[in-house]
Amino acid sequence: MKRSKKRIEPRKIYVKTKYRNIEKILAISSGKGGVGKSTISGFFSMYLAQKGYKVGLLDLDLYGPSCHLVLGANIKEYPKEEKGVVPPVAQGVYFMSSVFYTENRPLVVRGSGLNDAAIELLTITNWPDLDYLIIDMPPGLGDILLDVSELLPARFVVITNQSRISMESVNKLISYIKDQNLPFLGIVENMKMIEDNFIEMESKTQGIFYLGKVDFYPDIEKYYGNKREFSNSKLYEDISKIWEKLNGKI
Amino acid sequence: MHEWALAKSVIDAVINIEKEEELPSITEVVVGIGELQDIDIDIFKQAISDIKLNTPLNKARFVYKTIPAFLKCNNCGHKWPYKKSIEHLSEEERENIHFVPETAHIYIHCPVCGSMDFEMIEGRGVFIEEIKKAH
Ligand SMILES: Nc1ncnc2c1ncn2[C@@H]1O[C@H](COP(=O)(O)OP(=O)(O)OP(=O)(O)O)[C@@H](O)[C@H]1O
Ligand SMILES: [Mg+2]
Ligand SMILES: [Zn+2]
Numbered sequence: 001m002k003r004s005k006k007r008i009e010p011r012k013i014y015v016k017t018k019y020r021n022i023e024k025i026l027a028i029s030s031g032k033g034g035v036g037k038s039t040i041s042g043f044f045s046m047y048l049a050q051k052g053y054k055v056g057l058l059d060l061d062l063y064g065p066s067c068h069l070v071l072g073a074n075i076k077e078y079p080k081e082e083k084g085v086v087p088p089v090a091q092g093v094y095f096m097s098s099v100f101y102t103e104n105r106p107l108v109v110r111g112s113g114l115n116d117a118a119i120e121l122l123t124i125t126n127w128p129d130l131d132y133l134i135i136d137m138p139p140g141l142g143d144i145l146l147d148v149s150e151l152l153p154a155r156f157v158v159i160t161n162q163s164r165i166s167m168e169s170v171n172k173l174i175s176y177i178k179d180q181n182l183p184f185l186g187i188v189e190n191m192k193m194i195e196d197n198f199i200e201m202e203s204k205t206q207g208i209f210y211l212g213k214v215d216f217y218p219d220i221e222k223y224y225g226n227k228r229e230f231s232n233s234k235l236y237e238d239i240s241k242i243w244e245k246l247n248g249k250i
Numbered sequence: 251m252h253e254w255a256l257a258k259s260v261i262d263a264v265i266n267i268e269k270e271e272e273l274p275s276i277t278e279v280v281v282g283i284g285e286l287q288d289i290d291i292d293i294f295k296q297a298i299s300d301i302k303l304n305t306p307l308n309k310a311r312f313v314y315k316t317i318p319a320f321l322k323c324n325n326c327g328h329k330w331p332y333k334k335s336i337e338h339l340s341e342e343e344r345e346n347i348h349f350v351p352e353t354a355h356i357y358i359h360c361p362v363c364g365s366m367d368f369e370m371i372e373g374r375g376v377f378i379e380e381i382k383k384a385h
Contacts, residue, residue, distance in 0.1 A: 003383070008263060117352035
């Protein structure tokens with residue numbers, strides 16, 4: 001009889017095989033904080049759901065989860081269990097977030113704990129057959145970025161503001177994506193306030209696809225959890241234009 | 251059940267790490283079940299028996315072993331059994347830890363210095379401890 005007695009942690013292996021078949025995983029990322037990753041992730045998911053796609057949204061920003069606000073999801077109720085946990089539906093979007101299990105209290109953990117929690121969520125969530133899985137990434141370049149690039153066949157959509165300070169950090173993420181040869185769909189310019197083409201030019205010189213812009217809407221919060229208002233908004237039009245460009249690439 | 255997803259991760263992992271032609275000769279898989287997640291062992295066993303049916307592991311015996319959970323404070327170095335901390339937890343808090351063990355950091359503090367900064371040094375999650383083959 002042969003035995004192998006090395007302790008094996010099954011979740012990473014499982015996550016790799018489980019998500020291999022979801023072809024369209026979009027990681028909405030930035031490198032820079034506060035540029036609108038969660039806002040775009042949430043509204044983009046709502047947009048796709050309204051177009052009739054089956055969309056999942058996974059909030060992987062475990063230090064500052066916020067997609068539940070954009071979707072207006074009820075976080076008081078536990079997701080139901082069936083062969084894992086079933087993501088509840090908000091605004092037509094299948095939604096999973098750590099907030100269901102933290103009572104919205106702060107999760108103060110070191111990097112390894114962050115990875116463990118993220119991998120747990122990826123393991124236990126029983127997604128339906130999705131057309132798209134949107135992942136709201138945390139700011140910065142670290143633990144979660146590494147997990148997503150190592151475990152999932154995610155394609156990156158990078159969000160920036162039109163400021164040079166924003167682009168300074170965003171460029172670091174872009175270098176990483178290029179260095180690791182990760183699938184890269186392009187860059188979105190969010191909260192655009194002045195007419196200029198700095199980001200567009202910057203994209204050109206770097207050979208990155210410019211996916212378009214979302215203007216700054218001071219009243220954007222009125223669209224949170226409100227698909228009717230959202231679908232009649234200029235914000236919706238901006239997102240729809242981005243979608244047209246993106247769709248050509250995927 | 252959420253146990254079902256963990257059971258599926260164990261079976262899929264065994265199938266992925268072993269060579270395909272070796273799978274039918276696996277006679278036994280020892281599964282370590284960390285105490286921290288408070289897994290319902292009967293549901294877990296049932297899930298394993300259901301899932302393995304349609305796989306090359308259908309003849310393998312699954313054996314279960316509980317792994318006690320220990321926490322260690324990163325601030326003062328104190329090490330303590332998780333059991334000691336759960337007495338203070340509400341049902342909902344235990345439920346949260348059951349789903350995502352890291353939420354323990356929200357509810358548990360080091361009994362010596364009060365820090366939230368501890369490691370789960372043992373007994374977090376489900377493991378494949380041993381794989382035995384017939385030849
Ligand atoms: N197009 C926009 N118009 C107006 N306000 C916006 C727009 N996009 C985002 N915001 C606002 O900017 C702030 C930051 O947005 P958001 O939280 O989505 O950014 P983030 O990149 O996810 O931040 P973090 O890095 O903290 O996760 C929020 O208050 C949000 O409402
Ligand atoms: Mg965010
Ligand atoms: Zn301590």
